[in-house]
Amino acid sequence: MKPTLLVLAAGMGSRYGGVKQIDSVGKNGECLLDFAAYDAREGGFGKVVYIIRKDIEKDFREKLFDRVARNMDADYVFQEPHALLSDDEIARAAERTKPWGTIHAVLCAEKALDTPFAVINSDDYYGRDAFKTLGGYLSSIDPKSTEHAMVGYVLGNTLSPSGTVSRGVCSVKDGYLESIVENTKIGYRDGKVISEIDGKDVVLTGNEWVSMNLFAFSLKAFDTFHEYWDNFKRISLDQPKSEALLPAAASDIVKNGEGKIKFFTSTERWFGMTYPEDREIVKKELARKIEEGYYPERIWEK
Numbered sequence: 001m002k003p004t005l006l007v008l009a010a011g012m013g014s015r016y017g018g019v020k021q022i023d024s025v026g027k028n029g030e031c032l033l034d035f036a037a038y039d040a041r042e043g044g045f046g047k048v049v050y051i052i053r054k055d056i057e058k059d060f061r062e063k064l065f066d067r068v069a070r071n072m073d074a075d076y077v078f079q080e081p082h083a084l085l086s087d088d089e090i091a092r093a094a095e096r097t098k099p100w101g102t103i104h105a106v107l108c109a110e111k112a113l114d115t116p117f118a119v120i121n122s123d124d125y126y127g128r129d130a131f132k133t134l135g136g137y138l139s140s141i142d143p144k145s146t147e148h149a150m151v152g153y154v155l156g157n158t159l160s161p162s163g164t165v166s167r168g169v170c171s172v173k174d175g176y177l178e179s180i181v182e183n184t185k186i187g188y189r190d191g192k193v194i195s196e197i198d199g200k201d202v203v204l205t206g207n208e209w210v211s212m213n214l215f216a217f218s219l220k221a222f223d224t225f226h227e228y229w230d231n232f233k234r235i236s237l238d239q240p241k242s243e244a245l246l247p248a249a250a251s252d253i254v255k256n257g258e259g260k261i262k263f264f265t266s267t268e269r270w271f272g273m274t275y276p277e278d279r280e281i282v283k284k285e286l287a288r289k290i291e292e293g294y295y296p297e298r299i300w301e302k
Helices: 032-042 054-069 087-092 102-108 128-140 221-236 246-255 278-291
Strands: 004-008 047-052 073-078 117-121 147-154 165-173 176-189 192-197 200-204 209-217 260-266
Touching (some): 004 032, 004 102, 032 047, 032 128, 032 278, 047 054, 047 102, 054 073, 102 221, 102 246, 117 128, 128 209, 128 260, 147 246, 176 200, 176 246, 176 260, 209 246, 246 260
Parallel strands (some): 004 047, 047 073, 147 260
Antiparallel strands (some): 117 209, 165 176, 176 192, 192 200
16 A cells, blocks of 8 residues: 655744745746655655645645645645644633644644655655655555654755754664754854754754654554643643644654654755745746756646
8 A cells, every 4th residue: 555645734834924835836836745746656655635724725725735636646634723632721722822733733634544654844845765765665564563764864955045944953873763852043153053952052063964854654653642742731731832743752752662763864955935035946946956857847747
């Protein structure tokens, strides 16, 4: 059975200033997510599932989904603010406006998944080789396997010229993930790569392996995800800015001895849509890849 691609597309786009998931950046009006779906299909994925907000459903269908669904098996689910919360928990979090984070999003999609699956962000470009690697890997494992996978990228290849970014810096041993440490506000300053951890500046080399939220899981991972979400609610429910994050839950799989995460790597240079200035960069990068023959002039037949 072919694996599924799960796309985290319910973000608010606060830094970008709009719904970047469905912004047109291709020569024929395609979104960045069109290219991700195309690469996934070419890499052996049989289905794509999007996690979106209810309020963008109409535009999402018109500008992306209906087109993708004509070319491959596709579905979408909603990340509702009150999903996976009891009435008491909803009351405790009444002042919260921020989304619950990527683990909450993945759990909202659980019922739509019946095969091993990969997870991506909606605003990052990953490259076809990464999808091919994970498509092959996921096709080879049992749906309840305790061994999962991810693709790491070189930090220096993932920085934005438009501002700082957050990246999970990975520790790897013998081809498997040991840990992920979230670094916020990574960017260039005075010719150096500077990160902020716990309010303090840390100098990085730029050669570190980092997570871009490109993970591959068997269905067994949901055991850990539910445990992580329950613990998060107990500790952070009334903290308005806390988020339940996928890299943290993935780290728990390793830390708790519940499985292993095979670490694949990519030297692909990242581009993505974090800031408004990034849109023109993405358009130019995609146009260049078409000119080089990496993508056809039209990635979809209809």
